[in-house]
């Protein structure tokens with residue numbers, strides 16, 4: 001294993017949490033009882049948990065020490081001041097409103113910045129983001145480059161906005177009918193694909209000409225910055241923090257799920273430069289989250305988030321992070337397993353269309369695959385295909401995303417390369433008898449964000 005391709009963990013392990021693998025018979029029972037939905041499995045029944053990278057981060061000794069400095073006053077906590085200073089330093093936005101997690105920020109932004117009937121173009125949808133946009137009368141429009149929908153295509157910056165699509169939308173609908181452009185860095189559902197700085201600059205130039213604001217989904221912005229440093233000309237020698245700061249200089253604000261790149265287990269925030277939007281967000285945050293100086297977080301959580309955001313900017317951390325994910329992607333590719341290429345920043349996505357060509361999308365190939373992967377070796381992933389995409393709000397028909405995938409999401413600072421080997425072995429074993437994977441149908445389909453709590457049975 002080459003140390004440059006796959007650097008060793010840039011930390012020592014000081015505290016451990018035992019994991020165990022239950023028997024195959026037990027796993028068959030567990031998945032059946034969970035209605036073939038990996039969200040409904042108890043964590044103690046999971047051997048390697050790649051359900052999500054959200055809130056599953058391991059905190060550092062410094063973050064834990066920071067937890068002891070929690071100022072749990074109802075208002076004016078010093079931990080908020082620390083968080084506010086840190087976010088302003090790294091992101092450069094004028095105002096910050098704390099929230100309990102990312103969707104809390106999405107809820108506030110969608111309420112204050114979208115008028116019913118307005119369009120909200122974005123570089124591919126994200127489940128909770130689109131839900132809040134639509135709930136507030138927005139019309140989500142996908143403006144990601146076409147290549148992002150092609151799992152097999154290995155090109156850099158697959159998360160880029162297609163400027164022609166954005167230009168056309170502005171021309172057809174009129175700038176006044178566009179609430180804002182939502183740019184995710186990186187793009188989760190495209191496979192954790194990054195957006196280039198050149199593209200961000202160009203989106204800014206185009207929107208500025210029409211007076212349209214840009215709000216980033218900053219959830220994995222540090223991972224995005226690493227890809228820019230690694231792959232975009234002119235950035236190799238720039239520190240990660242400078243790249244992040246430049247990225248955000250091309251926007252008017254952001255929503256942030258701190259549960260990812262802030263290296264914590266809970267928390268989020270909303271940022272903006274506009275004073276009026278800030279006033280509106282502060283008025284609303286007290287309704288949904290709490291005082292503008294805690295927004296649903298404990299003081300100690302805000303302290304850990306401020307420290308975590310600073311740690312995330314360290315090159316050694318982010319290099320190991322992205323390359324550990326790539327290690328799993330490389331192992332699977334070497335074995336001929338179909339995945340979304342190139343491997344993105346937070347996860348490896350199995351391409352269920354090519355993994356299970358015998359299953360039509362109507363019987364949920366990715367959901368079936370992820371359930372069987374759990375049975376194979378106790379590895380838990382998540383469906384990111386037709387089930388996650390949900391139904392069209394107006395027609396009631398299923399959205400049919402081109403990408404039908406299983407996401408194997410790597411928690412930050414939690415697992416070792418050897419764990420990645422085991423995951424690869426489990427996937428390869430399952431691939432050997434993939435024709436036995438059976439399709440599923442709903443027995444319970446929730447009305448909103450159905451993938452979280454839906455139940456299935458074999459067809």
Ligand SMILES: Cc1ncc(COP(=O)(O)O)c(C=O)c1O
Pocket residue numbers: 054101102103104126128129184188217219256257258259267268
């Ligand atoms: C790209 C993206 N945006 C927003 C969110 C929502 O954040 P949270 O889970 O903290 O509400 C997530 C979480 O998975 C995400 O991946």
